[in-house]
Amino acid sequence: MSTSGSTLMNAAVVEQFGQPYTLKQIARPRNPEGPDILVKVLAASYCHTDAVFAAGNLSQELPRIGCHEFAGEVVEVGPEVSRLSGLKVGDLVGVPGRAYHPCGKCYECTNPGKDAKGYSPYCPYAGNLGLTRDGGFQEYSLVDSRQVAPLPDGLAASQAAPLMCAGLTIWGSLHHERLQNAKRVVIVGAGGGLGHIGVQFAAYLGLEVLAIDAADQAIDIVRKIKSELGHTGEKIHVADARRDEVKIMRAIGQDTTGVPENEIGYDAVILLPESQRAFDMGMQLLRNHGTMLVVSFPKEKLQLREMLDFVVKRGVSVQVKTFPFEHIHQLVDLAHQGYGGKLVVDMGGEVYGLSK
Ligand SMILES: [Zn+2]
Ligand SMILES: [Zn+2]
Structure with a gap:
């Protein structure tokens, strides 16, 4: 230098x-x-x-x-x-x-x-x-x-x-092959740098999203996103890990009448915080044979352009x-x-x- x-x-x-x-x-x-x-x-x-x-x-x-x-x-x-x-x-x-x-x-x-x-x-x-x-x-x-x-x-x-980085990483996670058939996903750490972008991507991609965080300011960000997304925001369910019970959270947005206990829960959990507690909670939110994804990197450079186009088109x-x-x-x-x-x-x- x-x-x-x-x-x-x-x-x-x-x-x-x-x-x-x-x-x-x-x-x-x-x-x-x-x-x-x-x-x-x-x-x-x-x-x-x-x-x-x-x-x-x-x-x-x-x-x-x-x-x-x-x-x-x-x-x-x-x-x-x-x-x-x-x-x-x-x-x-x-x-x-x-x-x-x-x-x-x-x-x-x-x-x-x-x-x-x-x-x-x-x-x-x-x-x-x-x-x-x-x-x-x-x-x-x-x-x-x-x-x-x-x-x-x-x-x-x-x-x-x-x-x-943040946007591309969460974009890559949501497009992971194991999530191809997922309709209901959880994002743990939803108000953070990756999370709040992921919540918008997921909702615009037509997924039902359980958006979980454990800090006031982060939860405020997710609530704001939900309200700003209008009709699309109805797919977002905001939960507070400090207060809400796992048993209740895992059933949010699902009609559970007559559904066996192990089929209640989400198809996939995207885990963002590096925390054992968050990991354990994520596991409990999954239905039987659901997928836990501990962030994933995008497959190719092309995804970068696809993501940018999506952002502009949907107004993320x-x-x-x-x-x-x-x-x-x-x-x-x-x-x-x-x-x-x-x-x-x-x-x-x-x-x-x-x-x-
Ligand atoms: Zn980075
Ligand atoms: Zn090389």
């Missing part, structure tokens, strides 16, 4: 594990090569993994700039970009953490399912923004044009950023609380308190007049 003779930019850097981000000026990346693009970051969202990384529990090299879910504007393109993706300067893109420079040779890269040959988000040799490479908590970020998705018209950067809205870049420490503090919804650093997204 030499700064001599270069244009400087602001960045939030993990310099030591277990310490707050260091806000400092570093050299701005420039002249992207090959498939790379330079993105001016407009919104950068905080994920649980950022906390795990900053605590030193993923043991990567420092210094590192975190954030693997962000959105911004393409300001420079490498020589191979137009051939590979058609992206050009001025385009708005969403950037997920994986996969920077996949090897193109491994099993994942050469058997890529629906993705282009030679590219896989699962390549074990690819870099991960925010973990093995610098991510979005900086004004400009160098990324691989093959890892990004263009933003559909009307989707604000601050809405798009949280969809790149991410509950974001935004912070200016210089207040990123407040954002981190709030995240540690278990704040519901998503916390996002706004780095200029509002100037596009699209942010909610």
Whole structure:
């Protein structure tokens, strides 16, 4: 991170594990090569993994700039970009953490399912923004044009950023093959970053949803979503794990007259909190032969575009609380308190007049 003779930019850097981000000026990346693009970051969202990384529990090299879910504007393109993706300067893109420079040779890269040959988000040799490479908590970020998705018209950067990890993860879970025939699903942790997006996805996908959380502010978010969704919101049942009995919760939204005890309950439970109690409760909410899903990753990159289109078409809205870049420490503090919804650093997204 030499700064001599270069244009400087602001960045939030993990310099030591277990310490707050260091806000400092570093050299701005420039002249992207090959498939790379330079993105001016407009919104950068905080994920649980950022906390795990900053605590030193993923043991990567420092210094590192975190954030693997962000959105911004393409300001420079490498020589191979137009051939590979058609992206050009001025385009708005969403950037997920994986996969920077996949090897193109491994099993994942050469058997890529629906993705282009030679590219896989699962390549074990690819870099991960925010973990093995610098991510979005900086004004400009160098990324691989093959890892990004263009933003559909009307989707604000601050809405798009949280969809790149949280949104995509819950989208992948709801589309898991084991859930193909599910009609009634439980989301445990429904008011959190992934949960509140998942509740909307599930309801719009036509599923009956039991939305459970255990904190006032998170439950308020789910209630708000339910009321804003109008008719679609009737499919959402909000429950409070601190008060409501499992026996009653598992029967919500089901006509149980004459139904044997082991057939009462939900087809699937998507478990989001890392808690044994939540896990045990989830198991009790399942009907016989139901499926418990402990979050699942999306199968291919194509799902990213499908999800973004769905979001715009259905009007899914991410509950974001935004912070200016210089207040990123407040954002981190709030995240540690278990704040519901998503916390996002706004780095200029509002100037596009699209942010909610
Ligand atoms: Zn994440
Ligand atoms: Zn590979």
